Amino acid sequence: MTQVGEGQEAEETSPTVVTFGAPTVGELLAERYELVEHINNDSAGRLVWRGVDVVLRRPVAVVLRYPGGDSATEMLQAAVAASRVIHPNLVGVYDAIDEDDRAYVVREWVDGQSLRELVAADGPLDPARATAIGNAVASALAAVHATGMVHGNLHPGTVMISDDGRVVLADARTDGADSQENDLRAVGGVLYFALTGHWPHGEAPLHGATAGHGRAALPDAVRDAGGAIAAPRQMRAGVPAYLDDLTMDLLDPEIPPPSSDVLAAELSRLDIPADEQFLEQAGPLRFTADPGEEPSPLAAAGGRKVAIGIAGLLAVALVGLLIGINALGGGDDGDKEPVAQPTNSAPATDGGAEPAAQVRKLTIEDVRIIDPEGDRAEVRNAEKVIDGDEDDGWETNSYRTNAKFGGLKKGMGVWIDLGAPHTVKQLEATLSATGATVELRTGTRGDFPSTSSGDKQLLNAYSTVVGPPNEDGGTKMIFNAFEPDQKYQYLLFWITKLPAKDSGNSWKLGVQEITVQGS
Incomplete structure (x- = not known):
């Protein structure tokens, strides 16, 4: 059983964990949370336990830090901030308690793997699954950003995929040193990692976080002599051009990223069943327009909508052709009264009104x-x-x-x-x-x-x-x-x-x- 999301497991450089008063199996915290199993120690020196909320009878994850007080302020503040945002792609935070000698955060228990573990075990993901994960992460960020907060700790170790396929984002670190733009750049990094198995931000920790938070251990991207990273399509076959472009745009510091809600909407548009992929050839919106340039309404509509529109016009034309053949047909039916035929659009009125919208x-x-x-x-x-x-x-x-x-x-x-x-x-x-x-x-x-x-x-x-x-x-x-x-x-x-x-x-x-x- 693996419980992920609170950074990576402890490395040699991890802070020493204080063991005085360490919790034990069966201990009841705050007269409510029973500790069941010690899972691991994360890279920030915190103990991750599986527990049970004995009041609501549900499994929980308990993340403890020694000592409490000032040393746990950032962890507790981040937990309180995260608890205010409810979203299906965010790990739920239930409680945050400081007991001076130790502090702990109680959150939703998620059985599954981190994206880091998934790619390490199975290799890079297919483009459809990578898009779905990116869509879930961007949707979670849109909910966080709508409150004015940032996540500040987005990387493959904090993107969790549960056993039932749910994608959730965990372990926010709201220390004031991050920005919403950095969160959005990290979405590009997550897409890049999912597609290639490499982390495009190099060995230097992203957003000023310590290396122990799970980024430095990721394989670095392939780079040319000037240090520029190779695009996903250069590293593996089968990556669609539109997904390659979107990922590289998000990673390009010269291109301002879109807002998180716009990015979530675009990834949602691209996150379609595999049997409908042929409708998406127009690709995503690009973020490279000159200042003041209005995006094309046709481009904004996307390839799928254009394809559906063309299919609709062809259907109407085919019905019209059948009606014409029926009306012009001779033989024994020539003296019959014309019969109205079904059509996909309402008849035009004398005033030129728009056809009735289809339900x-x-x-x-x-x-x-x-x-x-x-x-x-x-x-x-x-x-x-x-x-x-x-x-x-x-x-x-x-x-x-x-x-x-x-x-x-x-x-x-x-x-x-x-x-x-x-x-x-x-x-x-x-x-x-x-x-x-x-x-x-x-x-x-x-x-x-x-x-x-x-x-x-x-x-x-x-x-x-x-x-x-x-x-x-x-x-x-x-x-x-x-x-x-x-x-x-x-x-x-x-x-x-x-x-x-x-x-x-x-x-x-x-x-x-x-x-x-x-x-």
Whole structure:
């Protein structure tokens, strides 16, 4: 079993670990966290333990430092800052405690490997997987940067891939010496390492961190006589030109990097199934435009959208051709009344109005759990409601007093961001059981912090209700009372009553999947 993410394992140059009062198996910290197994000592001299939160009965990682006090200030401050950002690609931080003689941080336990270990064991990754990892890392950074913070410790040792394929970023070091630009350059380094197995920033530690934080031990990139690194395509075959260009742009100090949200959006566009790769030949946006030069709308749309647009035009032309052949055909059918044929577009009006937009499944750009009155223990796994798998969703805890969350709170919900205003036709939710009571609310703001206070503000601001839902007698719940002339970006699937389970001895609900249709 390997627990990674807190730097690399101790090297010869690592700080000496003080053993006075060292923890033991079975010890209970803060009357809550039971130590189960010592995993390793990281390169910063901290002890990494596997533990159990005996209150919530979940596995945790406990990272201890000796002594506490001033020597642990940076570690504790970084943990407190990280705990304020909730994102599926960030390791959750649960607690940070200073006991003077020792300090410790309690965070989410992740079974898996670091990117460093994965590449060392299996070699460089295929471009599709490297892109997916880069997309997850950039998305995590976008959430961090949106708060004004930086990560400051991004490298292959802090990018973790869990056994179930989830990619998470761990071990932020917010010491004030880093910048968001350095974080973005590090994304280029992570992509380069995933594609080549080499670290492009050389032996000198990145961002001013100590060499023991897991960077100096990485193989250096191949360089020419002038010290310039070889591009991924020069080191191995099969790397697409667009991914090579994007990686090298991020590493080029002469090219200003994009913001983290723009980079995340671009990598998300490139992170598509392998059977759709042929649609991406136009490649990514480049960051080398002259100052003041506006990007081409066609380039911004991307190769996939262009290809889909051309395919749509060909489809319309083919239908039109069939209609023409039918209308001009002779024989016995010549005296029949013409029959209207289906078409992919609405007929043009005398006023030249735009054709009616086609209803489609809308992309949900962001999703999170809203829990204004809870202890934040149920806000994880929000991404499961939009992963396309109805067998694995987000679920509440079991409540044993009554259907209204044990009388502890008024409700919980799933907040949805469509990324931009859309005309919405319907929202469909697949639930784990019948009998839940749900409201669908809308609002005009999405910038509330993911905290209990922020969730309360969001709930108060989302006062417009779309409904009531249509239920099919099963576990499907459909909301389709949207105003046709109104645009929607933010939706709140607000649960006010749970269904009974276990013969009425407890109440619980799982939201297996949510989809939104519109144009």
